[in-house]
Amino acid sequence: MAISSDILRGHTDTILLRFLLEQDSYGYQINKKIQTITSNDYELKEATLYTAFRRLEDLGYIISYWGDENTGARRRYYAITDLGKQAYNNYLNEWEQSKKLIESLIRG
Amino acid sequence: MAISSDILRGHTDTILLRFLLEQDSYGYQINKKIQTITSNDYELKEATLYTAFRRLEDLGYIISYWGDENTGARRRYYAITDLGKQAYNNYLNEWEQSKKLIESLIRG
DNA sequence: AAATATACCTTGACAGGTGAGGTATATAAT
DNA sequence: ATTATATACCTCACCTGTCAAGGTATATTT
Numbered sequence: 001m002a003i004s005s006d007i008l009r010g011h012t013d014t015i016l017l018r019f020l021l022e023q024d025s026y027g028y029q030i031n032k033k034i035q036t037i038t039s040n041d042y043e044l045k046e047a048t049l050y051t052a053f054r055r056l057e058d059l060g061y062i063i064s065y066w067g068d069e070n071t072g073a074r075r076r077y078y079a080i081t082d083l084g085k086q087a088y089n090n091y092l093n094e095w096e097q098s099k100k101l102i103e104s105l106i107r108g
Numbered sequence: 109m110a111i112s113s114d115i116l117r118g119h120t121d122t123i124l125l126r127f128l129l130e131q132d133s134y135g136y137q138i139n140k141k142i143q144t145i146t147s148n149d150y151e152l153k154e155a156t157l158y159t160a161f162r163r164l165e166d167l168g169y170i171i172s173y174w175g176d177e178n179t180g181a182r183r184r185y186y187a188i189t190d191l192g193k194q195a196y197n198n199y200l201n202e203w204e205q206s207k208k209l210i211e212s213l214i215r216g
Numbered sequence: 217a218a219a220t221a222t223a224c225c226t227t228g229a230c231a232g233g234t235g236a237g238g239t240a241t242a243t244a245a246t
Numbered sequence: 247a248t249t250a251t252a253t254a255c256c257t258c259a260c261c262t263g264t265c266a267a268g269g270t271a272t273a274t275t276t
Contacts, residue, residue, distance in 0.1 A: 003206045004118055006231085006232075006264090009117055009262095018215065027223075027224075028223050038213070041209065045265050046223095046265090047264070047266080048263075050225065051264080072222065072274095095214065098116065102116070106119060106203065108127075108129055113234080116233095117233070120232080135254075136255080137254095153234055182240085182254070183254065184254085
């Protein structure tokens with residue numbers, strides 16, 4: 001079953017930060033990982049992906065730098081900041097809270 | 109902690125249908141119930157509430173009728189349809205799916 | 217030469233949420 | 247009497263995240 005983007009909305013930033021917590025990475029790679037993990041059930045649309053990176057950088061949660069590939073397409077790498085790590089933890093807490101809230105509201 | 113509306117977005121319709129599944133009701137009452145259940149942690153903004161009712165009615169998930177109060181403010185009551193009941197069950201299934209999906213994506 | 221994969225980007229439109237404003241009736245407080 | 251509060255509904259303009267559609271560029275495979 002396809003899951004509506006309205007339900008996933010609000011988790012994009014958390015998802016991206018989670019991958020950057022493991023290691024610096026770039027858009028295309030993160031999206032591939034998402035597809036692998038979800039058995040191709042889910043992917044971020046490119047426009048969503050790149051606007052999310054901009055947003056996170058504007059918020060100071062990540063920084064970006066160009067990779068030094070000497071072959072193939074250029075890659076813009078992202079790294080999570082300390083502020084980004086704090087934000088990630090806050091997002092996780094918020095998720096735990098909202099799960100309970102939603103559960104309490106959608107069942108009779 | 110306040111929960112971002114982006115995380116709750118997508119559950120509004122499910123929440124409203126859940127209350128109408130119990131009994132016919134009207135906007136103000138449902139919102140009061142939400143506040144009670146959540147210990148005033150959460151409420152639907154009026155604009156959100158009433159646009160959601162319109163949407164649900166357009167989708168054929170609910171129907172509306174005016175109450176016959178002979179005192180106090182008028183009330184527009186809503187009743188869930190068979191289609192609405194099906195939609196509610198689909199929303200619940202979708203939620204179960206998306207919970208797993210989100211969990212798998214936000215934790216390393 | 218054409219197709220595919222990698223890798224990035226921007227623009228315009230859309231949908232749901234919301235602040236701010238409005239209308240109306242009834243009761244409680246000053 | 248007047249004001250405040252509670253009940254109960256509604257609409258408009260704006261904001262934000264998503265996304266379809268388009269574009270650019272390099273490298274490999276057919």
